Amino acid sequence: xSEHFVKFTNVTKKYLGRVALDNVSFDLPRGKIAALVGPNGxxxxxxxxxxxxxxxxxxGSVTVLGKTANRRIAGEVAYLSESDILYPFFxxxxxxxxxxxxxxxxxxxxxxxxxxxxxxxxxQKVKHLSKGNRGRLxxxxxxxxxxxxxxxxxxxSGLDPLVxxxxxxxMISHLDLQEQTVLMSxxxxxxVEPVLDLVMSINEGHIMAIEEVENIREQYGLSxxxxxxxxxxx
Amino acid sequence: xxxxxxxxxxxxxxxxxxLCRQVVRGEIKAGEKLLSVREMALQCGVNxxxxxxxxxxxxxxxxxxxxxxLGSFITEDEARLKRLxxxxxxxxxxxxxxxxxxxxxxxxxxLAGVREKLPDxxxxxxx
Numbered sequence: 001x002s003e004h005f006v007k008f009t010n011v012t013k014k015y016l017g018r019v020a021l022d023n024v025s026f027d028l029p030r031g032k033i034a035a036l037v038g039p040n041g042x043x044x045x046x047x048x049x050x051x052x053x054x055x056x057x058x059x060g061s062v063t064v065l066g067k068t069a070n071r072r073i074a075g076e077v078a079y080l081s082e083s084d085i086l087y088p089f090f091x092x093x094x095x096x097x098x099x100x101x102x103x104x105x106x107x108x109x110x111x112x113x114x115x116x117x118x119x120x121x122x123x124q125k126v127k128h129l130s131k132g133n134r135g136r137l138x139x140x141x142x143x144x145x146x147x148x149x150x151x152x153x154x155x156x157s158g159l160d161p162l163v164x165x166x167x168x169x170x171m172i173s174h175l176d177l178q179e180q181t182v183l184m185s186x187x188x189x190x191x192v193e194p195v196l197d198l199v200m201s202i203n204e205g206h207i208m209a210i211e212e213v214e215n216i217r218e219q220y221g222l223s224x225x226x227x228x229x230x231x232x233x234x
Numbered sequence: 235x236x237x238x239x240x241x242x243x244x245x246x247x248x249x250x251x252x253l254c255r256q257v258v259r260g261e262i263k264a265g266e267k268l269l270s271v272r273e274m275a276l277q278c279g280v281n282x283x284x285x286x287x288x289x290x291x292x293x294x295x296x297x298x299x300x301x302x303x304l305g306s307f308i309t310e311d312e313a314r315l316k317r318l319x320x321x322x323x324x325x326x327x328x329x330x331x332x333x334x335x336x337x338x339x340x341x342x343x344x345l346a347g348v349r350e351k352l353p354d355x356x357x358x359x360x361x
Binding site: 031032033168169172173175177194195196197213214217218221222223226 | 239241242243244245246247272275276278279280282283284
């Protein structure tokens with residue numbers, strides 16, 4: 001059991017000379033649900049992509065479970081991207097089968113449970129799904145994997161309140177926090193607040209603060225939104 | 235989400251208080267099994283780790299006990315539950331008195347005010 005489940009050490013990431021992350025270091029412990037919060041362009045997606053091994057740090061190191069993050073850790077990390085990753089010509093069921101073939105840790109039984117929990121129709125084609133149901137399907141694909149680390153880039157963005165609620169509920173009922181750790185970026189802070197253990201606020205490529213959500217209430221008597229305003233105003 | 239939480243207190247504490255009130259009201263009986271951590275998390279719309287903390291705290295307070303493989307149960311120790319009832323009562327009354335005193339009411343005024351209002355509230359229950 002590694003304490004440092006995800007570890008960033010002095011990580012700098014530049015895209016064509018523009019600094020996206022500037023000398024960032026942090027540890028993410030196991031078995032937690034953590035959120036990255038901060039304005040657009042602050043570096044949230046970059047942290048997720050670095051953790052997933054999809055991009056490499058310009059300086060510093062990123063490790064997941066003690067291993068350097070690169071494309072080979074895809075088997076241990078479920079990454080839900082912000083962009084649409086579904087094939088429009090597949091049905092919901094075909095999409096699930098396709099993903100089950102891609103990932104050894106894909107749990108078909110779990111996928112089935114989430115399918116009925118989310119009221120998705122297995123025979124519907126992806127291109128005929130509403131945006132909300134596409135959002136639900138993406139979550140289903142991420143939560144059906146028994147990966148030790150689940151990364152989600154803006155899982156709630158652009159979805160209506162009912163869909164957001166069903167996504168949060170399915171996270172509560174289908175994540176296995178004995179075995180799994182979640183890191184997600186989000187702007188829907190007040191909605192996810194009750195399901196979070198930890199929050200990291202980021203601004204202009206710097207981590208402004210990392211705090212346990214219950215501590216924010218206990219010590220500062222603040223909601224997460226107010227705390228964010230304070231830390232990001234520094 | 236299913237239940238609203240106020241922003242200034244830790245969520246685990248708010249769930250803990252709700253459960254204690256349900257026990258005192260008799261909605262949850264002595265010896266009754268509590269929802270599993272996941273069921274409770276889903277019902278409250280919170281992180282399962284938070285509910286786990288509530289159950290650990292209830293056990294520390296000797297209000298509930300965890301039986302391995304079976305789940306958490308409210309204690310059958312009636313004396314403990316009586317004490318809980320008294321504790322909650324005192325807490326509420328102390329808060330009320332402190333509030334009233336701060337607003338500048340004398341003990342006599344408080345007593346008279348309570349006597350006057352009490353009949354209106356008979357039978358009314360709040361969460």
